[in-house]
Amino acid sequence: MAVPVATAAPTGPAARRPADIVGAAPASSQPLRRGTDRAFLALCLALTALAVLILVVLLVTVWRDGHGRLSTEFLTNYPSRRPGEAGVKAALWGSIWVCAICALTAIPVGLGTAVWLEEFAPRSRLTSFVKLNISNLAGVPSIVYGILGLTAFVRLFGAVSADRPLTVGDPDSPFYLQLPLGHGVLAGGLTLMLVVLPIVIVSSQEALRSVPRSLRAGAMALGATRWQATWSITLPAALPMILTGSILAISRAIGEAAPILVLGVPLFIRSVPNNLASDFTVLPLQIYNWANRPGDAFHELAAAAIIVLLAVLLTFNAVAVVIRQRLHRSTQ
Amino acid sequence: MTAVPVSPAARAAAASRRGTPRAARVRDARERLIRGALAGCALLSVVTTFAIVGILAAETVRFLGMPEVSVADFLAGTTWSPLLGAQKQFGIWPLVCGTLLVTAIAAAFALPVGLVTAIYLSEYAPARVRTAVKPALEVLAGIPTVVYGYFALAVITPFLHDHVSERFGTFNALGAGLAVGIMILPIVASISEDALRAVPRSLRDAAYAMGGTRFDVSVKVVVPAALSGIMASWLLAITRAIGETMIVALAAGGNPSLTLDPSAEVQTMTAYMVQIFLGDAPATGVEYRSSYAVAAVLFVITLGLTVTGNLILRRFREEYD
Numbered sequence: 001m002a003v004p005v006a007t008a009a010p011t012g013p014a015a016r017r018p019a020d021i022v023g024a025a026p027a028s029s030q031p032l033r034r035g036t037d038r039a040f041l042a043l044c045l046a047l048t049a050l051a052v053l054i055l056v057v058l059l060v061t062v063w064r065d066g067h068g069r070l071s072t073e074f075l076t077n078y079p080s081r082r083p084g085e086a087g088v089k090a091a092l093w094g095s096i097w098v099c100a101i102c103a104l105t106a107i108p109v110g111l112g113t114a115v116w117l118e119e120f121a122p123r124s125r126l127t128s129f130v131k132l133n134i135s136n137l138a139g140v141p142s143i144v145y146g147i148l149g150l151t152a153f154v155r156l157f158g159a160v161s162a163d164r165p166l167t168v169g170d171p172d173s174p175f176y177l178q179l180p181l182g183h184g185v186l187a188g189g190l191t192l193m194l195v196v197l198p199i200v201i202v203s204s205q206e207a208l209r210s211v212p213r214s215l216r217a218g219a220m221a222l223g224a225t226r227w228q229a230t231w232s233i234t235l236p237a238a239l240p241m242i243l244t245g246s247i248l249a250i251s252r253a254i255g256e257a258a259p260i261l262v263l264g265v266p267l268f269i270r271s272v273p274n275n276l277a278s279d280f281t282v283l284p285l286q287i288y289n290w291a292n293r294p295g296d297a298f299h300e301l302a303a304a305a306i307i308v309l310l311a312v313l314l315t316f317n318a319v320a321v322v323i324r325q326r327l328h329r330s331t332q
Numbered sequence: 333m334t335a336v337p338v339s340p341a342a343r344a345a346a347a348s349r350r351g352t353p354r355a356a357r358v359r360d361a362r363e364r365l366i367r368g369a370l371a372g373c374a375l376l377s378v379v380t381t382f383a384i385v386g387i388l389a390a391e392t393v394r395f396l397g398m399p400e401v402s403v404a405d406f407l408a409g410t411t412w413s414p415l416l417g418a419q420k421q422f423g424i425w426p427l428v429c430g431t432l433l434v435t436a437i438a439a440a441f442a443l444p445v446g447l448v449t450a451i452y453l454s455e456y457a458p459a460r461v462r463t464a465v466k467p468a469l470e471v472l473a474g475i476p477t478v479v480y481g482y483f484a485l486a487v488i489t490p491f492l493h494d495h496v497s498e499r500f501g502t503f504n505a506l507g508a509g510l511a512v513g514i515m516i517l518p519i520v521a522s523i524s525e526d527a528l529r530a531v532p533r534s535l536r537d538a539a540y541a542m543g544g545t546r547f548d549v550s551v552k553v554v555v556p557a558a559l560s561g562i563m564a565s566w567l568l569a570i571t572r573a574i575g576e577t578m579i580v581a582l583a584a585g586g587n588p589s590l591t592l593d594p595s596a597e598v599q600t601m602t603a604y605m606v607q608i609f610l611g612d613a614p615a616t617g618v619e620y621r622s623s624y625a626v627a628a629v630l631f632v633i634t635l636g637l638t639v640t641g642n643l644i645l646r647r648f649r650e651e652y653d
Contacts, residue, residue, distance in 0.1 A: 033545050033547070033548065034545060036545070036547050037545040037546055037547040037548075040547045040551070041456060041546075041547075043448060044448055044449075044451060044452035044456055045452070047445045047448045047449055047452070048448075048449045048452050048453070048457075048465055050445065051445065051449055051465075051468070051469065051472070051517060051521070052465060052468045054472070054514055055468050055471060055472050057487065058475070058479070058480075058483050058487070061483065061486055061487050062479070062482070062483075065486060108373075109373045109376055110373075112369065112370045112372075112373030112374070113370070113373040113374040113376070113377060115370055116367075116370035116371050116373060116374045117374060120367055120370055120371070121371075121374070129378075130374050130377065130378060132642070133377060133378055133381050134377050135638070135642055136381070136635060136638050136639065136642070137377060137380060137381060138638070139568070139571045139634055139635065139637065139638030139641075140384065140575070140631065140634060140635070140638075141574070141575025141576075141577070141602065141630060141631075141634055142575065142577070143575065143577045143602050143605055143606075143627070143630075144384060144388075144575070144627055144630065144631050145384075146609075147384075147387065147388070147624065147627050148380070148383055148384050148387060151383075151387045152383060152387075194380055197376075197377060197380070198377070201377070225359060225363050226363065227362070227363050227366045227367070248474075251474055254476070255474075255475070255476025255477065255478070255479075256476070257476070257477075257478050257577075257578050258577035258578055258602070258606070261606060261609060261610060262605070262609045264609065267610070284476050284478040284578070285478075287478050287479070287482065288478050288481070288578060288581070288582065291478070291481065291482045291485060291582055292581075292582060299482075299485075299486065302482055303482065303486075306479050306482060309476060309479070310475070310479070313474060313476075317474070
């Protein structure tokens with residue numbers, strides 16, 4: 001660094017600084033360059049502070065607008081035309097059902113894809129096509145997945161008439177199903193699975209890649225097959241990272257409204273899902289409905305529902321941190 | 333286990349000599365089964381892509397074949413009025429223009445701010461500040477977009493109305509664009525920061541040894557070295573901004589117009605799709621089908637940007653090992 005050069009005061013008219021002798025930089029540019037450095041640091045601090053400030057303002061605004069509406073009734077009431085009696089029960093349970101289905105499908109399929117790509121896939125054109133395809137899927141807007149869900153799940157490509165659906169099981173059991181799926185929780189969960197699948201795959205791939213090659217080589221040198229090495233050595237070692245990535249992906253699913261909205265779910269629901277074909281709504285969609293209505297009362301409801309949504313996300317992430325640390329300790 | 337053969341050749345030889353042991357055969361069958369199941373998982377993502385492309389293409393062709401619609405009008409028309417009874421017009425440009433206006437505002441805010449934040453976190457910030465700011469960015473990244481839509485309505489737009497100009501009404505492009513910008517800010521900041529941190533120390537040391545200030549080192553050496561990663565983060569962020577739905581559906585309004593005025597009410601491609609899918613347009617009507625064509629345009633634009641981003645990362649990546 002040039003600091004000593006710049007601070008060394010000349011002792012007389014004949015005193016020359018090293019920089020003058022080699023002619024590297026004119027002496028007068030030093031203060032300017034240091035000024036630029038300071039100004040840039042100030043800019044950095046200001047813009048970083050702005051990012052943090054935005055977060056604070058956002059959280060404070062939501063709390064200011066919404067905390068007055070929070071109560072146990074808000075969690076146990078159905079939505080209502082009268083703001084004083086409205087609650088998020090239907091949306092909260094809808095979110096839980098849909099995200100549970102999303103997690104139960106997206107994590108196994110995503111992890112399976114990641115294991116195939118990292119441990120089994122031959123180095124071929126087909127494999128690199130699959131990889132390229134996954135990174136392109138990650139950039140597809142979520143509302144487009146909604147259209148896919150609408151056509152493939154809700155309507156089953158028109159293969160079965162919606163007026164006379166095929167039914168499976170007893171309507172009273174939670175596993176009652178009908179084909180086409182209609183806008184029930186199963187269609188919603190599967191649509192969200194498609195949305196988060198690329199995220200699960202990419203994060204699981206990174207987790208598997210972080211496991212040293214030597215562990216696999218050791219297992220296989222002892223006679224383990226590829227799958228035995230993967231199942232008993234690689235997966236346990238990668239588990240904390242896999243879980244973290246999956247939980248981040250499911251958090252994304254909890255906050256998605258656009259793909260669910262496309263499915264054509266009813267806007268006004270006064271029931272809790274009781275089987276895979278039940279009508280549902282989700283928290284972000286409920287927030288959208290309330291925020292979209294004129295009037296302060298509904299905006300307060302939206303803010304209160306946002307607080308509930310953020311609380312759910314926070315709990316979810318806290319659980320993830322705890323699980324990860326437990327596992328981390330046990331695999332050390 | 334008994335007698336594990338050393339190589340496949342040895343195993344084959346052993347098998348032909350005295351028949352494969354039952355345990356080994358079961359093991360091989362299980363191995364093949366599992367391999368097939370895993371490949372099936374990977375197949376699903378390929379099927380997803382083909383299904384999206386197929387559905388959008390088929391429905392777009394059906395829409396363009398309807399008597400009210402012409403291909404030339406759709407691609408070159410400057411009026412989008414699908415709900416106006418007899419005078420329906422389907423020119424995609426007002427929706428594209430609305431999307432680009434909102435995206436441009438978001439990018440003008442988020443790309444520079446995100447990059448400077450990344451430079452600060454990677455090159456300047458003491459460890460203590462880093463550990464405070466990084467989680468804040470992660471929280472911002474994890475907030476659902478509908479919350480940013482509420483933020484635009486409750487904070488940004490009233491602020492614009494009160495402190496900037498009376499012309500900003502309840503719905504305007506600037507408020508929505510800024511909210512989208514806040515949403516993509518953490519993407520730019522965190523991916524750019526990763527790219528900056530991946531630049532090896534030796535480059536920085538060399539620049540300092542030449543008498544560079546911290547500004548010289550970070551802006552003239554580290555940023556150019558990490559440029560491919562930074563560009564990739566920008567493209568990814570722009571892609572997310574173009575596809576963002578809930579913010580613009582709440583805050584940008586519903587008036588498809590060919591304007592660049594940031595205080596105007598605009599409609600983006602995604603917001604139009606929300607209007608149609610939430611409305612009660614009949615599923616066989618021309619306005620309902622038009623949303624598939626809009627989705628196809630949106631898909632082509634975002635896919636193009638994603639592919640470009642991947643190409644930049646691959647082609648211009650600086651290797652330093």
